[in-house]
Amino acid sequence: MKIISRTLMGAGALATIAGCASMSDARYVQQAAEVLRASFKESGQATLDRLTQDQPQAVCSVELDKKPPVAELERMEKAQQALLKYPADGKLLGDWREGEKIAQSGVGKQFSDNPTSPAGGNCYACHQMSPAEISFGTIGPPLLGYGKLRGNSEAMQRYTYGKIYNPQAFTACSNMPRFGHNGILTEQQIKHVTALLLDPDSPVNK
């Protein structure tokens, strides 16, 4: 008797768990956000509002195989595209030498960083770029020969500038930071990095 009732209870509990899987999932998401907010303290420039997610951050906080359907991702990309800001002077290419320095620098926005120093792009942390730099990461695709392969048309300049400014305008839930949109790099810095990728004289394209 005892065994039977326990089995029934177990089956009932299982059915309840299966029925509420998505509901409890949503509850954990909300609870995790609340616990995170209670578990950090402000330090230097890293304030607690960094734990408040915008829409793409919230939607993309999932396992790789749980990303939203394609139609939703495309809708998100359009929404981010509408927020792209291009330089008022219409010039998109800066100095590739400055771009290389920005690509090398990994400082910026950490609570241990000096908030008055300019942030770097830290491109080499994830991408292969100039052939001379062999200490490159592999989270992002290699960019060696980026401009050589794609040319230096105005359309390509706009795409490249926009991609650095906000990669999620082109690939929703991309791992890459939204350097312009989130104010990590200035307009001038993004111009320099665009030049590093597209200028025919840049080592990336040699």
Added chain:
Amino acid sequence: MKVRTWPALAALALACACTGAMAQSGADTIKKIEEYRQALASGNPAELWEARGEDLWKKKAGPKGASLETCDLGKGPGRVSGAYAELPKFFADAGQVMDLEARLVHCRMNIQGLSQAEARARPFGNGNQRSDNEALVAFITAESRGVKMNVALDHPKLRESYELGKKMFYFRGGPHDFSCATCHSETGKRIRLQDLPNLTETKDAQRAYTTWPAYRVSQGELRTFQWRLFDCFRQQRFPALEFTSEASIALTTFLARNANGAEFNAPAIKR
């Protein structure tokens, strides 16, 4: 032992010197570093922390003048051997899930009579400013060396902690949109030349978790798992993770549980 160390160092220097020669040398360097690590392992400076930790565990201290030898790390009062391989756990006397470092704070307050501020002071050392927490953790974790990780999600609160930790692992935030998963959810990736464990894959997750705490050669310090999480979040551009906070314990539960079945092998030595 020392005699063995120097040739290994020389080999490492050689390996580093010709890194640029060809693509293959990256793999060679990793192999040499692994050899260097093995050569050092039997003379790991972490032993200094372990010895100091054992003294701190046995020494009468605090307003109550008591040692920590009656502290229950989950296997009964004073039982240290194998305890770390089963943490985090739900502790009924505290009514919450605790990792080792939270449990040590609890014992230092309740057994030795320290205030919460005193028990949580200086979790991570820096040169001459040594951390009692790091020493105690070194001693206690060493007592689980060779023991199979066995975190049982045997309490609803522990199960909840695991599920919350999993959600936190994927939580994107800050100016860079980073989550733990940004760097730790694909196999074979690296930042610059640093290999990244894929913590969503069993083998990598096991190897990563079972080699913390570790003596960090680059810092000359022994670092605990609380430190590991704290410094990951710093690089994620998040605010400062509070020592033994609920989120830090939830993430530890998630990662420790995913290492179940693997032999614990720390304090280790890392770059």
